[in-house]
Amino acid sequence: MRFRRSRAAKRGRIEIIPMIDVMFFLLATFMLASLAMQRLDALKVKLPAGRAQQTTAHEPLTISVDSSNEVFVNRQAVRLDQIEPTVKGLLQPDGNVVIAADDAAGHGVVVQAMLAARRAGAERFLIAVHRE
Template sequence: MKLRRSRASKRGRIEIIPMIDVMFFLLATFMLASLAMQRLDAVKINLPSGQAERLSEDRPLTMSIDPKNEIFIDHSLVRLDQVEGSIRRLLKADKNVVIAADDAAAQGAVVQAMLAARRGGAEHFLIAVHRE
């Protein structure tokens, strides 16, 4: 007499559909995370080329001057007469200001903005350049 097993042995199966769902979810998550790392709100300027050391990881106060000689302090448009007050309000303890002036910006506009920032309390100016 032959006895049958109470449980029939079955081979395990790997379901592929849930694994595809997980992979698409991970793909979408990494795509959104990489978009969040982009600086999409930056002022569009062409920096002059040069060699310079990298700054530390903390974000310093940035004053940008575009080709139309408009002044931006941390991506906010300000007039020349507002630069002093804005710098005084936003300046950090190290009193460093990064100047990111476009190649086509007038030298006089850059100097006037730097003088207004100096009156606002800035002590050290760092000039941003495009690394070669």
């Protein structure tokens, strides 16, 4: 008795359309993830240029001084006499405070803000600079 072959051996094929779909999904995922890593809510100040190591700390407390000498604590406008109680409520256990002062900001205002943060319990100050 003779048996017929049911089907001839088929060659495997690589389907390109599902592969394009997967690549598009990966591209969109990485684009959205990279946008989520950006700090879009940061205060716009012109930082001085310098070389420094990248910080690896988690969301540190930021004191910003803009060109018109206005002081901001984590994007919230405060007067110089309000810095100490504001910082006391927001300070992390590590005691790090990032100072982001504009090039045109007055030296005295920056120093007064740092002294108020020191009285509130800040232990270390990190100066934000624009990478060269």
